[in-house]
Amino acid sequence: MTEASVPEVQIDSVELGRRSGAIMRTGLMMLEAGTASYRVKQAMSAVGESLGVEQVHEQVTLTEITLTSRLGHRFRTEVAEIRRAGVNADRIAALDRFRRELPEKTTPGDIHRALDAIERKPARYSPLLNAAAAGAACGGFAALNQAHIIEILVVFLSAGAGQYVRRHLAHKGFNALGTTMIAAFLATGLYLGVLGLIGLVGHGLEVHASGYISSVLFLLPGFALITGTLDMAKLDFSAGLTRVAFGLMIVMGAGVAVWALSLMSSLDTSQREVTLALWVQIIVWAVGSFVGVAGFAFMFNSPPRMALNAAWIGMVAYVARHLLQELDVPIQMATAIACILIGILAAIFSSGGRWPVITLQVPAALVQIPGVPAHEAIVALNEADYTAAVSGILQVLLAGIAILVGLVIAKLMTDWEWSFER
Known part of the structure; x- marks a missing residue:
């Protein structure tokens, strides 16, 4: 008699344990890849149903899963x-495809063999290519924040070096907060050092905040903050709050390093004059946002087509936001509208299970984070101008809320399965 044909009445605790183990492994792999709690639970339930388990109840946080399986x-x-909270967009897509293609009946052995194949697949990009993607993402940010060419090149170098060290420490299992602070110190320190060396052999350069802050934007915990917000919107507070808390911890760790090193050099936050015609400025917005989003997507180990689709979505939304601002729409409203557009386009591009929506949404949304208020807040803190510092922090906070609200609204509009409790 084969494993799949064992009558339900004959299934003992050992067999239930084997089925429960396969369900749990599915959830752990999805959780470690960085996807939302809702998708983790959905995959675990799908595996349980395929294995013939009558009821599957899951409790998911950022690093833990509690599972109860019942049969008879x-x-x-x-x-x-799990002890590592990372992001692997390629694995998220593979696991989502595995969930969608589950047969009506299967066995724990079949589940483990499929998961083994996914787990054995190496990262798509070498550490150097991953670091270059981070450098390109931050360089795109710098361009959008009106940095000069030499500053963009130094940002590329600094952010790439920071990501290389960050990835190495993460793979060694080093503490996440410590990894973030070391990477931020390295990136900002290298940025200041290279600009200083350039000043020794040529014309001195003012250390403008646009390039300085852009050099650490590869540390933005976009997946944690966005998936956490979506989880809380589903009233899954155990998962959502832990994800958002982790994201804020990473932001604070990077912020401490940025603030500390900024004390060593005066940052110029003066508004740089934009003398370009609108159509030229649109090209700058388009190219900068496309490169920035593509860089983030490749850094998250996205397949090339997935990364390029995310880049197109991010580019359209970013240009749309700035055109709305040209029409005197407040930045928070323009940002929310742009993120609704991101969510709708991501749903269209991922239709039919082509890719998970979250792997397109997060990279596309990251370039919506306003850089200038963050620059001004850092400098204001150094100068003990707490009124200006609080003003800058509030502007960043409101823009962040607008990003999250826009993505939630788009999710309500495009994913009826997510929108309704059943």
Whole structure:
């Protein structure tokens, strides 16, 4: 008699344990890849149904899963934990495809073999290419924040070096907050050092905040903050609050390093004159946002087509936001509208299960974060101008809320399965 044909009445605790183990492993792999709690639970339930488990109940946080599986009068509860909270868009897509293609009936052995194949797949890009993607993403940000060419090149170098060290420490299992602070110190320190060396052999350069802040934007915890918000919108506070808390911890860790090193050099926050015609400025917005989003997507280990689609979405939304601002629409409203557009376009580009929506949304939304208020807040803190510092922080906070609200509204409009409790 084959494993799949064992009558339900003959299934003992050992067999239930095998099925529960396959369900738990699916959830842990999805959680470690960085996807939202809702998708983790959806995949675990799908595997449980395919294995013939009558009821599957999951409790998911950022690093832990509690699972109860019931079959007949038998039930099993187990708890598992992961110690790394990373992002792997390629694995998210592979696991989502695995969930969608599950047969009506399967066995724990089949599940483990499929998961083994996904787990064995190496990262798509080498550490150097991953670092170059981070450098390109931050360089795109710098261009959007009106940095000069030499500053953009130094940002590329500094951010790339920071990401290379960050990835190495993360793979060694070093503490996440410590990794963030070391990477931020390295990126900002290298930025200041290279500009200083250029000043020794040529014309001195003012250290403008646009390039300085852009050099650490590869540390933005976009997946944690956005998936956490979507989880809380589903009233899943155990997952959502832990994700948002983790994201804020990473932001504060990077912020401490940025603030500390900024004390060593005066930052210029003066508004740089924009003398370009509108059509030329639109080209700058388009190219800068496309490169920035593509860089983030490749840094998240996205396949090339996925990364380029995210870049197109981010470019359209970013240009749309600035055109709305040209029409005197407040920045928060323009940002929310742009993020609604991101969510709708991501749903269209991912239709039919082509890619998970979240892998397109997050990179596209990251370039919506306003850089100038963040620059001004850092400098104001150094100068003890707390009124200006609070003003800058509030502007960043309101823009962040607008990003999250826009993505939630788009989710309500495009994903009926997510919108309704069943």
